[in-house]
Amino acid sequence: MTDSHAHLDACDEPADVLVERARAAGVTRIVTIGTGIDSGRTALELAERHAGVYAALGIHPHEAAGLEAERMDELGDLLRHPKAVGVGETGLDTVRQFATPEQQRRLFDAHLGLASELALPVVIHNREADDETASTLAGFDGTVILHCFSSPSLVSVAVERGYFVSFAGNATYPNAAGLREAATMIPAERLLVETDSPYLAPQPLRGKPNEPANVVHTIRALAEARGQDATELAAQTHANAAVAFGLA
Secondary structure (H helix, E strand, O other): OEEEEEOHHHOOOOHHHHHHHHHHOOOOEEEEEEOOHHHHHHHHHHHHHOOOEEEEEOOOHHHOOOHHHHOHHHHHHHOOOOOEEEEEEEEEEOOOOOOOHHHHHHHHHHHHHHHHHHOOOEEEEEEOOHHHHHHHHOOOOOOEEEOOOOOHHHHHHHHHHOOEEEEOHHHHOOOOHHHHHHHHHOOHHHEEEOOOOOOOOOHHHOOOOOOHHHHHHHHHHHHHHHOOOHHHHHHHHHHHHHHHHOOO
16 A cells, blocks of 8 residues: 655654554555655655655645745755655645735745656645636646545546545545545546545544554545445555656
């Protein structure tokens, strides 16, 4: 299995412990996210230390109003590391507005430019900004990964444009029937799973810190919704992650 999106540097337990526990559970690949320059360096250090751990690097939309947003040149340098496999997470957030929409869009556009320049996929953060996210991505012809997908209204756009759609632990919640239905509409070859650790622990572990080993719960929930065998879905999403991030 692949956990397509985790924040290992934000977890309470040591990353080395979490990686080993994930392997024991059958999670042999983890994409850990750098949300700023220092976080990105930590993500790369973890990726260097562990086979099967890779890094996606960006400056989070929450940082769009601060000095971190002025460090795109440094981000570009980090993204040239051989284990940097994605740009982001980046995008728009109208829920926790730490920056104005204009500041967020400027930073989003800068990430898209880097993704195009480096031929890397872009990992999208979208919170209640569906229309703006779709319109901003309309001119981007690279690989798009919709992280922690929570926007059923974007299913048609995602399918039409061939985006990868990644579901997290919130898809297991009792009130998430709409998300599970959305998962049934995504082509099998475009489906991903993630934990977003340490956030969004799946229903059986809700309220506890999340970790990559728990991605199995999201796989089971999506498999049930799609009428698939969970083992087959695990293999499919594992293969999809290799395509999305260009992994061996």
